[in-house]
Structure formats: C-alpha cells, structure tokens
Amino acid sequence: MAQCLTCRAAPVCIPARIGLDDHLMQLPTRRVRVARDTHLFQAGDAVADLFYAVHYGAIKYTLSSVSGLAKISAFLMSGDMLGLDAIGHQLYKGSAVALEDSEVCAIRCSDLRPRIMLFHGILSKQIAHEQYAAHQLRNSGAGQRLAVFLLDLSWRYGQRGYSSQRFRLIMPRQDIANFLALTPECLSRELSHFRSAGLLEVDDREVTLLDARALRQLAMGTAQTGCMQDHDAPSPVPGKPCQ
Amino acid sequence: MAQCLTCRAAPVCIPARIGLDDHLMQLPTRRVRVARDTHLFQAGDAVADLFYAVHYGAIKYTLSSVSGLAKISAFLMSGDMLGLDAIGHQLYKGSAVALEDSEVCAIRCSDLRPRIMLFHGILSKQIAHEQYAAHQLRNSGAGQRLAVFLLDLSWRYGQRGYSSQRFRLIMPRQDIANFLALTPECLSRELSHFRSAGLLEVDDREVTLLDARALRQLAMGTAQTGCMQDHDAPSPVPGKPCQ
DNA sequence: CGGAACGTTGACGTACATCAAACTAGGTGG
DNA sequence: CCACCTAGTTTGATGTACGTCAACGTTCCG
Secondary structure (H helix, E strand, O other): OOOHHHOOOHHHOHHHHHOOOHHHHOOOOEEEEEOOOOEEEOOOOEOOOEEEEEEEOEEEEEEEOOOOOEEEEEEEEOOOEEOOOOOOOOEOOEEEEEOOOEEEEEEEHHHHHHHHHHHHHHHHHHHHHHHHHHHHHHOOOHHHHHHHHHHHHHHHHHHOOOOOOEEEOOOOHHHHHHHOOOOHHHHHHHHHHHHHOOOEEEEOOEEEEOOHHHHHHHHHOOOOOOOOOOOOOOOOOOOOOOO | OOOHHHOOOHHHOHHHHHOOOHHHHOOOOEEEEEOOOOEEEOOOOEOOOEEEEEEEOEEEEEEEOOOOOEEEEEEEEOOOEEOOOOOOOOEOOEEEEEOOOEEEEEEEHHHHHHHHHHHHHHHHHHHHHHHHHHHHHHOOOHHHHHHHHHHHHHHHHHHOOOOOOEEEOOOOHHHHHHHOOOOHHHHHHHHHHHHHOOOEEEEOOEEEEOOHHHHHHHHHOOOOOOOOOOOOOOOOOOOOOOO
C-alpha cells in the first residue's frame, strides 16, 4: 500500500535500490512492530519468499554456533534489509532482536518480480557485502576494526540525514565488542586510546568524531599509530559500505 | 548446449541445485579454459548478468584491500559457483586464479529465468554461506579453523566421489595460511601438532585423516585438546557447508 | 541503603606473529 | 654426476596484541 512514497527511509531503502515507480507505489508491505529486546524472528523459524526492511528503530542480527553461543553479525537501521539469507533455506539461520522499539516492513519477493533483475542485484550485492565484511574483520587488529565500525556508523547516519560527526550508539559496549570479535575490556581500552589520541570523544553512548581523517587512515591500515600491519593484508576503508 | 547431462560435476552443480529438466538440458553454457596460474577474471573487470561454475580443476578467489594485498576468500572446485557477488555491481570485486589447469562454464543469469525462484535460492544460500564462513573464521583459534578447513575439504571430496579420508591439497601451504588468516609458520606448526596427536598424516600435499571424530570435536570447539574456548562463541561443525 | 548492569582500568597469561635459520625438493648449468 | 640456485616448508626463539581475571567506579532501580 503505497507506503514507500511517504516513508522517510525510502532514500536508503528498497525504492532507492530498485527505483521508485508505479509498481513500487503499490508494493504491498506489511508493517510489523518489534518492541525493544524482543525477537522479530529466531534461528530455526520457517520463512517463505519473504524478507524485511527496517522502517525505523534498530535491529541486531545474531548467528549462533552449535554450542549455542551467539555472535552479532550485523546491526540494521532504517532502510537496511534483513532475512535475505533465509529465503534460500526457507528458514532463518540467525535471530533478529530489536535494540530499541522498532518497526519493519515485510516484503514478499514475488512482489518484486517485475523488477526481478534488480532484485538479483540486491541479493548479489549482499553477497559482496558479506564477503567484504568478512575480509574486513579478518585482516585487521582491534583498533582498525573499531575505526572501520565507527566510520561505517558515521557514514550510515550521514546517509540518513543525521550528523555523521556526532551520534548516539544504539547498542551497549558488549554488543559492539561481540560484533567486532573483541572483549568488552579490549574495546574499552581502544576507545580510551582513541580518546587520548584526540580522535574522538565518548560520553557513555554519545560519540563525537574529532579527526575523521586519522580514523580513516587507521581503518585503511595505513596509519602510523601503533597499529598492527598485517604481513599480508590491511583492510579497505568504508565510505561506501554496500549494505 | 545440453552439456550438463553428460557433465561429471552435475551432481554437485547447477543441475543439482535447480533440478535437471528439459530446460536445463538446453542451458547454453560457454566453456572457458583457464591455465594454471592465470586469471579467469580480475578485480575491476566488467561483467553483466553472468557467473561461472567450475567444470573441472580448481580456482582460488581473492579479495584485495586498498593497500593492494590480497586475501583468499574461497577455494572453488568442480561444481562450485563463482562470481555471484559481481552481478549486482556489474564488476568483479576480486580476482579468480586457477590453481591448476581448469575449465569453467559461463552461465547467463537470464537463461535461468524459467527457474527464477530457485536462482533466488542459490543467491540467498550464498549469502548465508558467506555469513557462516565469516562467523566461522572469527570465532575460533588456529587449530579449530584448520580442522574446519580440512573437514570441509574432506566433505567436498567425498561429495564428488573421491575419498574423503585421503586427498591431495590442491593449494600450497601459503594459500591455506592466507585463507585461514594465519602465517605459514603457524599453519605448519598446527599441522605438526595434529600429526603428533595422531589426527592425521601429511606427506607434502597428501593428507590422510586418521581421526575424523576428534577433528570434528576440534572443529566444533568442544575438544579437550589445548584449544581456545572463546568466551562468547566457538564455531559450528561443517559436514554440510552450504556453498 | 543495597544490589545488579554496565563501563573502565590494571596485572598477567597465552595464542599467534615475527624473525631467523635449517631442511627439503625441483630446476639449471657445469 | 655434482655444485648451485630458488621456492616452499619446517622448526626454534622471542615479541606483542589481545584474552582473562580481578578490582573499582557509575548509573539505575528497588
């Protein structure tokens, strides 16, 4: 029901990816509310021909191992898509939990059939994104990963019309640490390190980037700071993460 | 041109994924030879609506950072698909190099249109696979990653009708190390460690798995061996890697 | 007030990288 | 055939990034 036309997230959501036109104006989307700390879906839930786009709020997507312990694989904000990895297996491999009161749009893949090639593009880009993220995470030290994370957040806020310099972290430290494959202690130390290096200011969850240039250097692995230099590959800089 | 019908790789390739039928029998695929150590494609090459499936041989797919250094993201063998991440951006993000004289089939996405939903499934599963692989790689120590790698190889050889107990590594140690985000030295040490623990035998590139059970334990992160136990997540076992 | 989450900081241990050297195996030329 | 090279692999000694354990400060809520 023509909701995309009036949606604030449209510039970064499906319409922007697929092109807003007569067809999309009639894209039937069902909106689902997800209260803070509740599941949108859990690993193992069945699904068919359906994925989600975040309308507002924030969702974390976690994958769990056989051992039951979970790792956060992505933080989704308005316009981001969720569940594209499930339509193949017809069931969710991970769990989606709201970090704050949120709302998502449920979209039926078959409704995108008129734009099928573009839908392929979306799926393909998601593959590329996952590869890139994995590449990123493997090939860098704690500081570099943190820099990439912060710049990515900054870019996404900017893209959505908020300040890319000053923003509020939607997730607790523990979640950031989990996502970056660090311990909370190490994350805290890195933040302090960044702070004392004049790169940023942190007040609880409020972050202000003071030297984005230096952060970008760090993220690229070309910084002169005490950052590890992998014998075989530092990592690319964000600025256009595909997600 | 009805090549799938007679292809030895069919049981693990597109036909197995999409269902071999009248349509697929006429799937026009162009076969491309790739000599050892030469590129099938390189990062930046343009592409449109096309991906590859390995007919025979072995290909490595590498992603490079801005800094130019490359990390191996996947080893592909017969039946594996390549380039699904490129059809969205219309250009390759990484490079594909043959580890031995190989041949691939070029497949046009639009030729799969009659089976479009299944093609979605393939793309979606690839997303899930990339997530899983990233998850895997992050959340485990050197030994665990090596165990996962070996079991994955073993499983894939078995799936293709070769012995899953005794097989020949198609890639040099350096490539394995790169793929596992380790140094060759560390990889070598882990192999020695496995050997002296009676888990396997290694003669140059010839590997014999002696205790797949113990390897599986290791891969799951539930082994009693001197393996790290991540405070927040060991990793799942292979046995059905989605690729 | 007490207690539970959460965040920060410090001391210490360990897995892995790094550096360096020896040991192969394959190739080339005498 | 041997001398000689280079590339790949293995082994050892040492350094370091980050995990682990423990203590302390905050904020929040009963």
